[in-house]
Amino acid sequence: MVGERSSVNVAARRPARKPRPARIKYNRREALAGYLFISPWIVGFVVFMLGAMAYSLVISFSRYNLATNVARPAGTSNYARLFDDPKVATSLANTLFYAIMAVPLEICVALGLALLLNRVGRGAGFFRTVYYLPKMTPSVATAAVFLLLLNGNTGAINQALGFVGISGPQWLIDPAWVKPSIVLMTLWGVSGTMVIFLAALKSVPKDLYEVADLDGAGPVRKFFYITVPMISGAIFFNVIVLTIAALQVFDQAYLLFWRDQTSSSPEASLFYGIYLFQQAFREFNFGFASAMAWVLFVLILLISLVQVRIGNRFVYYEGEKR
Amino acid sequence: MATTRAQPAGTELSSPTPAPEAATDVGRTRSRRKTRPPRAQAARLLLWALLVVVSAAFLYPLVWLIAASLKPRAEVFDNALIPRTFSPENYVQVWDQLPLGHWVANSFVIAILAATLVTFSSAMIAFGFAYFRFPGRNLLFGLVLATMMLPGAVTMVPQYLIWKNLGVLGTWIPLFGMNLFGSAFYIFLQRQFFLGLPRELFEAARIDGASYFGLFRRIALPLSIPSLVVIFIFEFQASWNNLQSALIYLNAGSVEGFTAPLGIAYAMTKYSPTNGGQGDYQYVMVATLLITLPMLILFAFGQRHFIEGVATEGRKG
Numbered sequence: 001m002v003g004e005r006s007s008v009n010v011a012a013r014r015p016a017r018k019p020r021p022a023r024i025k026y027n028r029r030e031a032l033a034g035y036l037f038i039s040p041w042i043v044g045f046v047v048f049m050l051g052a053m054a055y056s057l058v059i060s061f062s063r064y065n066l067a068t069n070v071a072r073p074a075g076t077s078n079y080a081r082l083f084d085d086p087k088v089a090t091s092l093a094n095t096l097f098y099a100i101m102a103v104p105l106e107i108c109v110a111l112g113l114a115l116l117l118n119r120v121g122r123g124a125g126f127f128r129t130v131y132y133l134p135k136m137t138p139s140v141a142t143a144a145v146f147l148l149l150l151n152g153n154t155g156a157i158n159q160a161l162g163f164v165g166i167s168g169p170q171w172l173i174d175p176a177w178v179k180p181s182i183v184l185m186t187l188w189g190v191s192g193t194m195v196i197f198l199a200a201l202k203s204v205p206k207d208l209y210e211v212a213d214l215d216g217a218g219p220v221r222k223f224f225y226i227t228v229p230m231i232s233g234a235i236f237f238n239v240i241v242l243t244i245a246a247l248q249v250f251d252q253a254y255l256l257f258w259r260d261q262t263s264s265s266p267e268a269s270l271f272y273g274i275y276l277f278q279q280a281f282r283e284f285n286f287g288f289a290s291a292m293a294w295v296l297f298v299l300i301l302l303i304s305l306v307q308v309r310i311g312n313r314f315v316y317y318e319g320e321k322r
Numbered sequence: 323m324a325t326t327r328a329q330p331a332g333t334e335l336s337s338p339t340p341a342p343e344a345a346t347d348v349g350r351t352r353s354r355r356k357t358r359p360p361r362a363q364a365a366r367l368l369l370w371a372l373l374v375v376v377s378a379a380f381l382y383p384l385v386w387l388i389a390a391s392l393k394p395r396a397e398v399f400d401n402a403l404i405p406r407t408f409s410p411e412n413y414v415q416v417w418d419q420l421p422l423g424h425w426v427a428n429s430f431v432i433a434i435l436a437a438t439l440v441t442f443s444s445a446m447i448a449f450g451f452a453y454f455r456f457p458g459r460n461l462l463f464g465l466v467l468a469t470m471m472l473p474g475a476v477t478m479v480p481q482y483l484i485w486k487n488l489g490v491l492g493t494w495i496p497l498f499g500m501n502l503f504g505s506a507f508y509i510f511l512q513r514q515f516f517l518g519l520p521r522e523l524f525e526a527a528r529i530d531g532a533s534y535f536g537l538f539r540r541i542a543l544p545l546s547i548p549s550l551v552v553i554f555i556f557e558f559q560a561s562w563n564n565l566q567s568a569l570i571y572l573n574a575g576s577v578e579g580f581t582a583p584l585g586i587a588y589a590m591t592k593y594s595p596t597n598g599g600q601g602d603y604q605y606v607m608v609a610t611l612l613i614t615l616p617m618l619i620l621f622a623f624g625q626r627h628f629i630e631g632v633a634t635e636g637r638k639g
Contacts, residue, residue, distance in 0.1 A: 037450025044503020
């Protein structure tokens with residue numbers, strides 16, 4: 001994957017450690033056909049990815065008039081507004097708070113379930129199917145059901161809590177419980193993450209556990225000294241993917257709180273993705289929305305980079321093929 | 323594996339195992355059973371109890387949904403898993419209450435178009451990356467993988483404006499048009515599959531005078547139907563569940579033009595008492611169940627594909 005150019009530079013400075021691969025002679029017809037086959041992707045990439053990102057960057061420095069389709073340069077005013085608009089800070093804080101709560105819980109629950117399933121042997125297929133069903137349920141269906149399950153007065157969740165003597169909160173109204181409500185819904189659909197963990201657990205060589213048994217290691221030590229390092233790649237992948245998803249949380253928040261533009265708990269349920277959507281497609285402030293999108297992009301990039309830096313220290317890749 | 327197995331065999335000397343050539347794991351379970359049988363039993367019981375409890379938690383909302391869809395208005399909120407009064411007429415009335423038929427049909431057509439387009443475009447692009455040698459191939463494929471990390475929020479606004487400038491707002495094209503250009507994860511999956519096909523197959527066909535496109539259409543595609551099916555059902559699900567695009571591109575139009583997810587979102591608000599509705603949530607529940615059902619059927623047929631596909635997604639990381 002590494003570009004050929006860099007290896008050329010290195011080779012020029014010091015005698016090549018590895019023999020440089022001989023220049024491949026490309027067959028012109030074959031190369032041309034190859035480009036033709038991938039041309040749809042190239043068009044999509046140039047127009048809808050690169051083009052869109054460049055366009056977005058331009059718009060973020062402009063005032064976009066939807067009626068006339070004209071973007072007038074507006075300097076950095078959109079970015080300046082990010083700091084003036086208190087809702088940006090609120091939504092960002094809500095989103096980060098949600099991510100910090102959701103991601104570790106999702107990882108723990110998914111890993112716990114995967115460990116359970118990994119131990120069953122026979123019957124694992126059945127339970128795996130059951131656990132996977134929520135993942136097949138459309139987010140809007142999940143929300144429609146949880147809207148009623150989480151109802152503070154009549155919902156089944158508070159009813160169940162009542163049986164054990166806890167009077168449940170007003171999940172969907174009390175600002176303190178807005179994020180836990182969404183986390184709960186997310187956890188219901190955690191099986192995708194679980195399946196990735198399960199696949200990783202299955203690929204851990206059994207011998208390692210046998211050796212550890214002989215050394216007298218208990219289950220806890222085996223978990224932390226064998227299982228966790230051996231599946232660190234999967235943990236790392238899931239953390240990154242779930243973090244990116246959490247920072248863009250939209251569907252559940254929209255369906256539970258923002259369907260009709262007003263929310264029962266407008267402060268606590270205003271997530272970054274919601275505010276961005278509102279600014280873009282309800283207020284048609286495309287310039288401001290684009291500035292918000294770029295801030296989110298940079299934020300996601302930074303967080304991912306930090307995670308990669310930390311991850312590289314801990315992640316063990318079998319065979320180090322990368 | 324053989325070498326590590328041999329090592330513990332020596333330590334078996336201390337245990338009174340009559341057959342030293344027995345596999346180590348047999349010896350291990352036997353010795354454990356001998357020292358603490360009740361604990362192992364209890365652990366096993368606990369494991370199964372946990373599995374059942376978790377299953378109940380995962381199934382409960384779905385069972386609740388089925389029950390609620392069969393209840394009259396006054397009982398929807400009573401949380402009984404077996405309705406006290408059965409009200410199957412909900413399933414008849416819902417069609418008059420909500421343009422559910424339109425929604426399902428719209429979603430179905432869009433999902434079929436989206437899945438068909440992305441399957442073929444991704445397969446074609448993947449074949450380009452898998453079979454042909456051309457300058458910059460690895461760099462370009464790296465870019466394909468990199469686009470998987472691009473958050474959708476960044477391109478949401480400009481893509482809307484691109485579609486607007488192309489004059490297709492108000493049509494369904496923005497909901498599946500992107501699929502013409504392939505999708506990174508599917509390209510990755512399909513490329514892996516093509517790389518597994520023996521190259522001699524293609525060389526032989528070339529000698530027989532097949533064109534490059536012939537290789538793709540006559541050999542690569544027919545051989546990869548299983549993995550094409552995986553891509554198709556993945557994208558069908560993604561399109562069927564897609565709320566955000568529908569909100570962006572269809573919300574301004576007529577209610578009949580909604581997709582299923584947008585329709586449910588609309589129905590959730592329509593019957594909400596705070597919105598002047600009557601609280602007829604039984605209809606929302608019926609509609610919700612009916613739009614979930616196709617996904618459950620899809621899962622029943624393609625279960626293995628879904629689970630393996632997701633596991634692959636993890637492995638590439």
